[in-house]
Amino acid sequence: MTEVLMTSAGIEIYKDKKINEISGGTKRKLSLIISICSFPDYLILDEPSAGMDPFTRRPEALSDKMAVLVNGKLVCIDTPKNIKMKHNNMYILEVFTDHPEQFESLFIMEKNIFGLWPEENYELESSLHHQKYFVKMRFENIANVFYWMEYSKDIGLSKKYLKSKL
DSSP: OHHHHHHHHTOGGGTTSOGGGSOHHHHHHHHHHHHHTTOOSOOOOSSTTTTSOHHHHSHHHHOSOEEEEETTEEEEEEOHHHHHHHHOOEEEEEEEOSOHHHHIIIIIIISOTTOOOTTOOEEEEEETTEEEEEEEOOGGGHHHHHHHHHHHHHTTSOSEEEEEEO
């Protein structure tokens, strides 16, 4: 059983190593395997992904159900995917354009495609033909983004765009 768990955690290559010879993320995975070996009915983990590589930090890779505590109070129990969809309102909009200043002026400032209030803001990573906006946005404004992005393509101000949830 231990071999199967080590393989599923991707740490089988460390089976002959001493604990002081492995990384912090690998130690975390090993601690989890040790916990699972006792066949507990429930396993409560506090920040189980700390120190792990980005791929294994993904909640979907760690469990099929999660609980969220805020100030010691249980606020949610659900699958990682559902929690992310319901409670994360951070989005990324990537725009490929030859006219980044015009795009910014017309769609972000004038049209306010994100539906931001004056005190709300966004982050921007910009390169020559690529704008990447990180924005906290309300769900009801998503259709607005698609509408204006399609319009920006129609008038030739953007070549393509990608929208995703952070």
